[in-house]
Amino acid sequence: MWQYIALLGAVIAIAALIMPRNKNETAVSAKPLQKMELAFEQFMENMELDIEEMSSLAAEAHRQTNERLDAQHRKIVELEQQLAELRLSSPAADCPPAASTTGSAPAWAEGTAQGAGVIAAAAEAAAAASVAVSAASGAGDTAPDVDEQPSPSAAETHADASASGTIQARYEQLIQLYKEGKSIEAIAKRLQMNKGEVQLILQLAKQEAAAHA
Numbered sequence: 001m002w003q004y005i006a007l008l009g010a011v012i013a014i015a016a017l018i019m020p021r022n023k024n025e026t027a028v029s030a031k032p033l034q035k036m037e038l039a040f041e042q043f044m045e046n047m048e049l050d051i052e053e054m055s056s057l058a059a060e061a062h063r064q065t066n067e068r069l070d071a072q073h074r075k076i077v078e079l080e081q082q083l084a085e086l087r088l089s090s091p092a093a094d095c096p097p098a099a100s101t102t103g104s105a106p107a108w109a110e111g112t113a114q115g116a117g118v119i120a121a122a123a124e125a126a127a128a129a130s131v132a133v134s135a136a137s138g139a140g141d142t143a144p145d146v147d148e149q150p151s152p153s154a155a156e157t158h159a160d161a162s163a164s165g166t167i168q169a170r171y172e173q174l175i176q177l178y179k180e181g182k183s184i185e186a187i188a189k190r191l192q193m194n195k196g197e198v199q200l201i202l203q204l205a206k207q208e209a210a211a212h213a
Helices: 002-018 023-089 107-137 172-179 184-191 195-212
Strands: none
Touching (some): 002 023
């Protein structure tokens, strides 16, 4: 935009220099002045077309970003519903049954493993939504505090879910911050995680603690 303004100023300055200074020069300089006026009008038309094109591109990008955000939001809602249905269908909330003599895992352990899978999927969806929001907002991002340690990605966090122990063991730092009285927003900022992911982890950890009680 500043280039257009500078070019416009240059055109005006040149027009002022070549304008006739007396009546005798009027007839001689009429044609060059007309050509310059036509060139100036063409320049303004081209500038208007460029502005309209940029506006159209910005509107299309905004529309596509909103569509991606809506899709990610629907995915998160579906995963939360699945987690709620899992809690309702799991018998671990009241009294976990004892393990059988054959060594098979109790029902509450199976429910915990399934809940961990749901959390992994929700974390991936939340991370994708965060990326979409960052792309839509453009500038304005600030650097993280020096004392904050970056958390691993959602895929790395849940890569060894099947080989790990309990939820509280795999998210020990997160649960410890919550026990210290940190808010969900503060924990998410400290660990660079999505607030929805932190809430799901805390809910599953509470269910697991109730199952072991």
